[in-house]
Amino acid sequence: MRIRHLLPLAALALAVPGAAQLPQAEPYVLGQTYTVATEILEGESRKVTLRLPVEYEAEPERRFPVVYLLDGGPDQDFAHIAGIAQSREMNYSFEPFILVGIQSVNRRHELAPPVADPRPYERFLNATPGGSPAYRRFLREELKPLVEANFRTDGHDAIIGESLAALFVVETLLEDPELFDDYIAISPSLWWEAMKYGREAAGYFARHPAGKRRLYLTTANEGDWHREGTERLVAALRSDAPESLRWTFVDAGESETHGTLFHPMALDAFRTLYGTPSREYRGSPLIGGPAITERTAEEKALLERECTRDNSRAMTPGTAERGREALYYRCLLLELGPAPREGTLGD
Known part of the structure; x- marks a missing residue:
């Protein structure tokens, strides 16, 4: 098999006789990376990569919620989650937030809960589990205070993770729920310790x-104890969750795999937890909308009212399309993305 070497674009241009050369490239910056010292994590340092919303500079008095991203190093999941955050600045479908990506160094140790017998995990994972309590201390005592001291945060924090990192999210909700306000667990490894965190969730609650x-929970088509552990957690949420815990479970098993789930469901989680209202406007006659007429007094009053989550009607985009003529200028909170299978978050 012939191997084709990939060359930079500038080199490719030079390889073609008479081809024009590209101008000097400029770096495209997604965020800023800081090397943060930590005494708790065995004195190691961690790269913390941070993205500020455009409103941070434009509205200097405004404060923002923070989303902490596990496995969020520059070469891990930061770039594609930052892309979702940037997409909000084009479609305004959810509220702005500060994204803090935390580099994992040995995720199979530091994000993994303690176990009764580490030997089978060491064979399966090539790492000794049990670092999650120390990692929570690092978040609580070192990282969160550092972020709050240096950026305009509003005191509302979320944590998001996928797979083993999502198991850390679930374990944190059960062990230390006051550490964050929102928990986003995308395909958590709830097979852990023979489904311990699903089996024992009621006792934790x-x-x-x-x-x-608030908890956003989703899983893909993993099967085995991965699926069963999730279903056991959902059962405990259904029957034993405190009333103050609002939750939603989105079952993506028919459409996503463990490898494809993170990106689309992270977008869905942000829209679910931080969705922003919008209005339904009359379409232009150029695209088949109604004839242009003077707005009625009722329509003018609707436009003058600020749209909030509390005064908006929740509905799907399809419902809004079918009822458009009755919804002009009204505030809507569109239920975007996949429909949850169950939960209390929308009650």
């Missing part, structure tokens, strides 16, 4: 009934 919290 009884011991740690923290105040108002």
Whole structure:
């Protein structure tokens, strides 16, 4: 098999006789990376990559929620989640937030809960589990205070992770729910310890009934204890979750795999938790809309009212399209993305 060597674009241009050369390239910056010292994580440092929304500079008095991204190093999941955050600045479908990506160094140790017998995990994962309690201390005592001291945060924090990082999210919700306000667990490895965190979730809820919290939970087509552990957690949420914990479960098993789930469901999570209202406007006659007429007094009053989540009607985009003529200028909170299978988040 012949191997084709990939060359930079400038080199390719020079290889073609008479081809024009590109101008000097300029770097495209997604965020800023800081090397943060930590005494808790065995004295190691961590790269923390941070993206500010465009409103941060434009509105200097405004404060913002923070989303902490596990496995969020520059060469890990930061870039594609930052892309979702940037897409909001084009479509305004959810509220702006500060994104803080935390580099994982040995994720199979530092994000993994303690186990009764580490030997089978060491054979399967090539790492000794049990670092999650220390990692929570690092977040609570070192990283979160550092972010809050240096950026305009509003006190509302979320944590997001996928797979083993999502297991850390679930374990944190059960063990130390007051650490974050919102928990986004995308395909958590709930096979862990023979589905411990699904089997014992009801007991955790009884011991740690923290105040108002929200959980976004989703899984793909993994099967085995991965699926069963998730279903056990959902059952506990259904019957034993504190009333103050609002939750939603989106079952993506028919459409996504463990490898494809993270990006689309992260977008869905942000829209679900931080969705922003919009209005339904009359279309232009150029595209088949109604004839242009003077707005009625009722329509003018609707336009003068600020749209908030509390005064908006929740509906799907399809419902809005079918009822468009009755919805002109009204505030809508569109239920974008896949429909949840169950939960209390929309109650």
